[in-house]
Amino acid sequence: MLNYKKERNKIKLRENPDLGRKVFFLNPPVKLESRIIPELRTEEYEIYIIKDYHYIKNLLRIFPTSICFININDKSLDSLQWFKFIRFFSEDPTLKETHLGVVTSESISWIKELFLLHTQLPCGYNPLNKNIEELKENFTALLDINGAKGKRKFVRADCKNDSNIFASCVVKGITVQMHVENISTVGFCCTAPLSGQYLFQVNSVVRKLSLVINNKEIICNTAVIIKKKGTKKLLLVFLFLQGFSYTSKTIIRDYITNYLQHTIHLIQTNLPLDTQDYSVLLKEEYDIIKSIKASALYSQRITTQKQEEEFLNYQQEWEAFKTMDEITELHPIEGTEKDSQSSHDPLKEEYTQTFFDKDDIQTTDLF
Structure with missing residues (x-):
C-alpha cells in the first residue's frame, strides 16, 4: 500500500497555506481549458489539468490542501455518480482538507440543489453559461477567497534536474556557465562555480545574460539580489530588470506550466487507480x-x-x-x-x- 505521508515528504510538499494551494481541474470542458485556465495561469495561479478521475483522489492525498474543480458533465460518470464521488471526500479523513468546486455546462435546478445542499463545496457550484470575462472574474474571486496564492506572488518551477534550461553571462571578460535551480516570470535561482564569487556583487547589474529554455534563447538584463557561497558552488538569484519583454515572459510561463504538469504526470503514473464503484448508492x-x-x-x-x-x-x-x-x-x-x-x-x-x-x-x- 502506498505511504502517502512518505510520498509527501519525498517531493517536499509545501502544505502551509501561506505558500498557496495547487489548483486541479478534473476533465475541464473545452471552454474552460482553452479560454479560462490560460488566463488564470497568466495571473500566476498554480494550475494542473487531470484527465482521468481514477487518479485524482490519490493525487490529492499527496497534496491534501489543494483546490479541485470537478466537471460533473464529463461522461466518465453520470451526475449521480459524480454526486457520490464528491460526497466521498467529506467521508475520507485524508481528503477532508481539499477545497472542492463543481463546474457544469448544464442548468438543471434539482441537480444544482442536490450538490449545493448535500455536498461540501467551498469553491462553489459554477455554471459556465457566462461570457469569458465574467467566468474569469468568478474563478479569480473563488481562488483568492480559498487562498490559492497564499502570500506568494508568482508560480515557480523547481527545475534543478532539467538539463534543458541553463544560463550564462560574461562578467569582466570572463564567461560564467550557470545551472538553473528554479525559475519564475520575475527571476531565477542558479548555481555557478566558486571561482565566480568575486565577479558578482549583490545589487550589481548583469547585462545581456543568456537564458536558454528548450533551445530558445532569451537575452536579458538582470540584477543580482542574493549571493551565497556554498562548500562547492556559488548560489545566485537574478531578478529580470524593467523592460523584460512579454514574449520572454510567455516563454518562461509556458515552460513552467509544462514542467509542473509533467511533474504531476510522473507522480500520477505511479499511483494506484481509484477502483471505487460510484454507481452503487447508499x-x-x-x-x-x-x-x-x-x-x-x-x-x-x-x-x-x-x-x-x-x-x-x-x-x-x-x-x-x-x-x-x-x-x-x-x-x-x-x-x-x-x-x-x-x-x-x-x-x-x-x-x-x-x-x-x-x-x-x-x-x-x-x-
Whole structure:
C-alpha cells in the first residue's frame, strides 16, 4: 500500500497555506481549458489539468490542501455518480482538507440543489453559461477567497534536474556557465562555480545574460539580489530588470506550466487507480436524491398549474374585452367615435401572440 505521508515528504510538499494551494481541474470542458485556465495561469495561479478521475483522489492525498474543480458533465460518470464521488471526500479523513468546486455546462435546478445542499463545496457550484470575462472574474474571486496564492506572488518551477534550461553571462571578460535551480516570470535561482564569487556583487547589474529554455534563447538584463557561497558552488538569484519583454515572459510561463504538469504526470503514473464503484448508492444517498427529485417535480407541477390558471384568467379577461366592445356598439360612449375603417383589433392580436396555447404546456416527469 502506498505511504502517502512518505510520498509527501519525498517531493517536499509545501502544505502551509501561506505558500498557496495547487489548483486541479478534473476533465475541464473545452471552454474552460482553452479560454479560462490560460488566463488564470497568466495571473500566476498554480494550475494542473487531470484527465482521468481514477487518479485524482490519490493525487490529492499527496497534496491534501489543494483546490479541485470537478466537471460533473464529463461522461466518465453520470451526475449521480459524480454526486457520490464528491460526497466521498467529506467521508475520507485524508481528503477532508481539499477545497472542492463543481463546474457544469448544464442548468438543471434539482441537480444544482442536490450538490449545493448535500455536498461540501467551498469553491462553489459554477455554471459556465457566462461570457469569458465574467467566468474569469468568478474563478479569480473563488481562488483568492480559498487562498490559492497564499502570500506568494508568482508560480515557480523547481527545475534543478532539467538539463534543458541553463544560463550564462560574461562578467569582466570572463564567461560564467550557470545551472538553473528554479525559475519564475520575475527571476531565477542558479548555481555557478566558486571561482565566480568575486565577479558578482549583490545589487550589481548583469547585462545581456543568456537564458536558454528548450533551445530558445532569451537575452536579458538582470540584477543580482542574493549571493551565497556554498562548500562547492556559488548560489545566485537574478531578478529580470524593467523592460523584460512579454514574449520572454510567455516563454518562461509556458515552460513552467509544462514542467509542473509533467511533474504531476510522473507522480500520477505511479499511483494506484481509484477502483471505487460510484454507481452503487447508499440508502441515505438514494433517499436524498429521491427527495430532491420529488420536490423538483412538485415545484414544476405547481408552476405548470399556475401557468394554466394564468392562461384561463387571460382568456376570461379577453372575453370581458369582447363584451365591452359589444356594449360600446349598442351604447356609444360620449366624445368617442367608433373606428369603422377596419375590424382589426390590435389588443386581441397582442393577447393571442403573448400568451401560449394551453395545449403547449408540458410536464416533464423527473422519475
